[in-house]
Amino acid sequence: MSNEDSLPSRRTLSLRFNIAISKTKEFWAALREGKLITTKCTSCGKVTFPPQADCPNCMSSGHEWIDLGTDAVLVTFTNVQITPTSFVNHDPYIVGIGRLADGPNVLAWVEGATVEQLRPGDRLRLEARVSPEGNPYYVFVKN
Amino acid sequence: MSNEDSLPSRRTLSLRFNIAISKTKEFWAALREGKLITTKCTSCGKVTFPPQADCPNCMSSGHEWIDLGTDAVLVTFTNVQITPTSFVNHDPYIVGIGRLADGPNVLAWVEGATVEQLRPGDRLRLEARVSPEGNPYYVFVKN
Amino acid sequence: MRNVAIVGIGHSRFGKRSDVNVAELAFESIKQAIEDAKIDKKQIQNVTLGSAGGWYEESLPAVIINEYAGFENVGTMRVEAACASGSAAVRSAYLSVASGEADITLAIGVEKMTEVDTLTSVELMGRAGSYLWEFENYGMTFPAYYALYAVSHMNKFGTTEEDLARVAVKAHHYASLNPLAHFQKEITIEKALNSQVVAWPLKLYDACPISDGSAAVVLASEDVARKMTDTPIWIRGIGLSSDSANLSKRGEYLGLEATVQSSRRAYSLARTSPGDIDVATCHDCFTIAELMAYEDLGLCEKGQGAKLVREGQTEIGGKIAVNPDGGLKAKGHPIGATGVSMMVEISKQLRHEAGKRQAPIKNGIGLVHNVGGTGHYCYVTVLSRSL
Amino acid sequence: MRNVAIVGIGHSRFGKRSDVNVAELAFESIKQAIEDAKIDKKQIQNVTLGSAGGWYEESLPAVIINEYAGFENVGTMRVEAACASGSAAVRSAYLSVASGEADITLAIGVEKMTEVDTLTSVELMGRAGSYLWEFENYGMTFPAYYALYAVSHMNKFGTTEEDLARVAVKAHHYASLNPLAHFQKEITIEKALNSQVVAWPLKLYDACPISDGSAAVVLASEDVARKMTDTPIWIRGIGLSSDSANLSKRGEYLGLEATVQSSRRAYSLARTSPGDIDVATCHDCFTIAELMAYEDLGLCEKGQGAKLVREGQTEIGGKIAVNPDGGLKAKGHPIGATGVSMMVEISKQLRHEAGKRQAPIKNGIGLVHNVGGTGHYCYVTVLSRSL
Ligand SMILES: [Zn+2]
Numbered sequence A, B: 001m002s003n004e005d006s007l008p009s010r011r012t013l014s015l016r017f018n019i020a021i022s023k024t025k026e027f028w029a030a031l032r033e034g035k036l037i038t039t040k041c042t043s044c045g046k047v048t049f050p051p052q053a054d055c056p057n058c059m060s061s062g063h064e065w066i067d068l069g070t071d072a073v074l075v076t077f078t079n080v081q082i083t084p085t086s087f088v089n090h091d092p093y094i095v096g097i098g099r100l101a102d103g104p105n106v107l108a109w110v111e112g113a114t115v116e117q118l119r120p121g122d123r124l125r126l127e128a129r130v131s132p133e134g135n136p137y138y139v140f141v142k143n
Numbered sequence C, D: 001m002r003n004v005a006i007v008g009i010g011h012s013r014f015g016k017r018s019d020v021n022v023a024e025l026a027f028e029s030i031k032q033a034i035e036d037a038k039i040d041k042k043q044i045q046n047v048t049l050g051s052a053g054g055w056y057e058e059s060l061p062a063v064i065i066n067e068y069a070g071f072e073n074v075g076t077m078r079v080e081a082a083c084a085s086g087s088a089a090v091r092s093a094y095l096s097v098a099s100g101e102a103d104i105t106l107a108i109g110v111e112k113m114t115e116v117d118t119l120t121s122v123e124l125m126g127r128a129g130s131y132l133w134e135f136e137n138y139g140m141t142f143p144a145y146y147a148l149y150a151v152s153h154m155n156k157f158g159t160t161e162e163d164l165a166r167v168a169v170k171a172h173h174y175a176s177l178n179p180l181a182h183f184q185k186e187i188t189i190e191k192a193l194n195s196q197v198v199a200w201p202l203k204l205y206d207a208c209p210i211s212d213g214s215a216a217v218v219l220a221s222e223d224v225a226r227k228m229t230d231t232p233i234w235i236r237g238i239g240l241s242s243d244s245a246n247l248s249k250r251g252e253y254l255g256l257e258a259t260v261q262s263s264r265r266a267y268s269l270a271r272t273s274p275g276d277i278d279v280a281t282c283h284d285c286f287t288i289a290e291l292m293a294y295e296d297l298g299l300c301e302k303g304q305g306a307k308l309v310r311e312g313q314t315e316i317g318g319k320i321a322v323n324p325d326g327g328l329k330a331k332g333h334p335i336g337a338t339g340v341s342m343m344v345e346i347s348k349q350l351r352h353e354a355g356k357r358q359a360p361i362k363n364g365i366g367l368v369h370n371v372g373g374t375g376h377y378c379y380v381t382v383l384s385r386s387l
């Protein structure tokens, strides 16, 4: 005990989740190849991002994979200065929400500009990336 | 990704709690000195273990510290063979609930006997211990 | 208080469901329940999720699931009553309708437990007591808590390890008739007795598996229910009770006082008694828990639980069919899903839709017994075919 | 549906409460609420706890707290609606009484957030969105989610950083009059504007602190309430709604649709309108959240929130007193406690027991606006002095 008023637990609860992506693995596989795709319901035509195998509109599970598109317009953004424990070694990062030409919004890091240089309405391009650990992800790049 | 059907998270959520013991620090200080004490309500006389500063019977917060006593009778027990992550380096341990001569039950490890040698009704003695990390705790020892 | 009925039921396959995330898993049951109720999902006025959480990545699972299933601007919350979270969700959805707040509500139960490794799961369950006094220094586990009851029960009443194994054999038998159950194969008493000791005297086959799964029920007020379906299953009474967090504060470790209290309340509300019940789901997270449940629910005298299973009185065709779906023990126990899964099974039984595992229905009354933790919570619900 | 009143209130000191564990912290409010209601705790038929959990060691906090406070064999559960967990607990306790299940119930809200370090707390809050799509790869934080709204609102309506600072200054002023508030000192606009940027454009003084705290309310049915007290505070309507888990699915980021929907439902149930409200607690986890709340609750037109605070219309003596207790921003925001704390404050205001921060009460109507997460949940409750 470092302090009489508190007892630092000797037991650390460490949680690292193994997230099931079986039903959207096409998305991650395509992303790894640099392509951005998403789901479209074959019953009602609803396009969803993030991709989901079951339709939130008509509850049908029939879907096809379509190109998500890469042209977007910046809707809003922020610069995360105080980062959480598991991002503690990161520099501050800009996160934005971009509206794709074909409809859905996407939340991602924004690269290629400082926060002072960004304005809602700016044109962005969605690009695939791979993390140092080998995980695919995507970012917006300011045109 | 080690497997196309799952995505092992890159982010570990590590929780280690700093437990407030200010209101029962007398217990932990006494335990460190080898003594077992607990709380008695000065309004209604209710003896509580684990110790608590506020009375669960009459809701008064006036309390005094009394000897818990060390003589106990084994009520029930088990031998934990499959241990959780944070006890993964431990050998299996016997946990018992003992009824103290003066009333309250206590749950603690039972030492000095194998599980085959124990029976409900066995006489036990409550003893203070200090963990390798320096944390005080208590165990039952079979007489 | 308005009468409330279960008018739609849904149930996923239980087991290691690495093919779905928590929302996809819940969706399976939601879709079925809505289709079974023959409603549009926009008719659902609020959604209550039962989930203990901690085993999967989402910390706001209610909104995650609602988004995935396309519920927009719906009143919602998550409830937790440990392993009774499912029944607590049903009670919440029930109170919303009974009070008149809503006419149609949805209760979902889900847990995605296999996103962490087994020993982390053991840790999460072991922490579900009185943390500092049971886990921090003594590393209690969920089987260990129940083993304390088993030793006391065996010592006092002569219950044997064979009796416990009989409960497991019965559970696996019925699970083999339930295509949604985690386990699909029968076992023998020998196999159960020879399995690995987990927390002496409880062995691997005394324990429910770590499962993923979901279940859902649509509830409706009497007026609405009668228009929707010819087979409403009425919620006649929900009794709830609780007990100390710290096991050392309990009495003799021969039964769960929370079961005694909550079942008496449920019987009283439903104006029924144990002898009237045709079929029950009892909370058999461990084999000893099923035997104690027989006694605490009043299906037999205290100490006679083992006799009941020895005589086959809790099999289909016996005095009362208990856990014809395989129970937690063999159907699986995805924590938050279990209570809702029990409601689904009893509804199927009372509707005569249980197929190969159909129990004879005489009085049209079923019981759901759902314990949280080690008797920390208990919810008992009486269901019936008629009001 | 039976009428239900708040008949007892309790509230702990908010702040870094390293002197108490979660049960001791909850006890402070429970004892006060029971004493205020002048009842024996055995009269309480069920207990609902609102707590998000994760920040402290107990995974079954409802039973831990019940054991500590001496509730035996009481019906209980924990509810979670993120930062609206407290209001969700009150709704649950309310439905129990409104339906006739119980005559007297207790709702508790508690969070012990300072058992983990600050960046772990930031992590826990950041994970409370759509995990894989917002946190795993992008490390969103709670201030960052609200900053997305702030940037959009500032861009569209000309809301300025000074306007946000005005909200903080107001909050700290009223907190300085509330002995139970986390912060006890006034601040200046300059101090707020010059504080550290947390998630641009939001700064340290735009954000609520990480606090420990608890609050509790005793609810009773009309018959019982009228016998117990001369100042019952009636729950006239609870509206609840929700929105997508993933922020990318929202519209223009100018307001919270869940607030719009839930407040309209609450006004309709209570047969009232924004103009009738004397005093309100608005969910100001961030300064921008308070301005959006003014608009979404209908206290002003969309886009006019900043004007309202500039003109002092939401101060005591203005058009409507908002957050006279200091709000989440300066009173503190122990997640599960907040909704119950808001009920306590509005009850004090309507009872004329708010001391130095008493708002003028004309119509006898107060409002509790409690948001969960980033508009993932919203609960709006209308309270009144008379039926
Ligand atoms: Zn569709």
Ligand SMILES: [Zn+2]
Binding pocket: B041, B042, B043, B044, B045, B046, B055, B056, B057, B058, B059, B060
């Ligand atoms: Zn006392």
